[in-house]
Structure formats: structure tokens, C-alpha cells
Amino acid sequence: MASNLALDDDLIKEAQRIGGVKTKKGVITEALIEYIQRRKQIEIISQFGTVDYDEDYDYKKYRNINENSC
Template sequence: MATNLAIDDQLLVLAQNIGGIKTKKDTVNQALKEFVQRRKQKDIIDLFGEIKYDEDYDYKELRKRN
């Protein structure tokens, strides 16, 4: 999909150099992938303390062989 964007050229070149990426297109795609990955990680971290665990759950009991 072709898209025209007004991107800060200095920032793009800096990201390209830091990432060791050859093209601007690859730099933008990598940045978008990292952005999405970090947001997903944040969503998972936000769940800490929210999930209720069964206090009677005994994983060691489940390891026993009959």
C-alpha cells in the first residue's frame, strides 16, 4: 500500500543509522513492528495483579503419577 507521509527526515536517518537499516521503507516498517510489540507488551504488563488465581490450585499434586 503506497502512502505519503511527512516524516522528520533527521529522525528517520537517525533511526536508520541506529538500526543499521539500509532503506527508509525498512526503517519505518521496523519502527512500526517495534511500536506494536511494545504496546502489546504493555497490555500484558497491565494485567499483572488483575488475574485472580485459584488458591487451592496445587501444581505439584498434578505432577503426581497414579
Template sequence: MATNLAIDDQLLVLAQNVAGIKTKKETVNQALKEFVQRRQQEDIIDLFGEIDYDDDYDYKKLRDRN
């Protein structure tokens, strides 16, 4: 998808240098991937303490292969 964006050139160059990426396109794509991953991780962290586990569940019993 072709897109025209007004991006801060200094910020883009800094991101390229930090990441060691040569092209602007690759830098923007990497930044977007990392942004999405971070937001998804935050959503998962929000679930901590929200999941009810079965008190009778015995994971050690499932490991027994005898």
C-alpha cells in the same frame, strides 16, 4: 499500501543508523512493529494483579508423571 508521509529525515536517518537498516521502508516497518509490540506489552502489564488464581491449583502435582 502506498502512502505518502512527511517524516523527519534526520530522525529517519538516525533510526536507520541505530537499527543498522539500509532502507527507509524497512526502517519504518521495523519501527511500527516495535511500537505495536511495546503497546501490547504495556496492556499485558496492566493485567498484573487483576487475575484471580484458584488457591487449590497445584502446578507441582501436574508435573508429576508417575
């Protein structure tokens, strides 16, 4: 998909220098990947404390059952 974007050349040059990326496309692609990863992390973090768990669950008991069934 072709796009025509007005980008700050100083920001692009700094990102290329810091990231060791040679092309503008490479910088934008890497920035988008990092942006998406960060947003996914924020989404996951927002789920902390929202999942109910059973305090009596014995994970060791079930771990042994799963290991023996392989």
C-alpha cells in the same frame, strides 16, 4: 498500500544509523513492529494483579499427571 508521508529526514537518518537499516521502508517497518510489541507489552502488564488464583492449587500434583499422559 502506498502512502505519502512527510517524515523528518533527520529522524529517519538517525534511525537508519542506529538500527543498521538501509532503507526508509525498513526503518518504518521496524519502528511499527517495535511500536506494536511495546503496546502489547503495556496491555499485558496492565493485566497484572487482575487474575484471581487459588492459593491451594498444587501445580506439582498436576504436572506429574500431564507428564505421564504424553
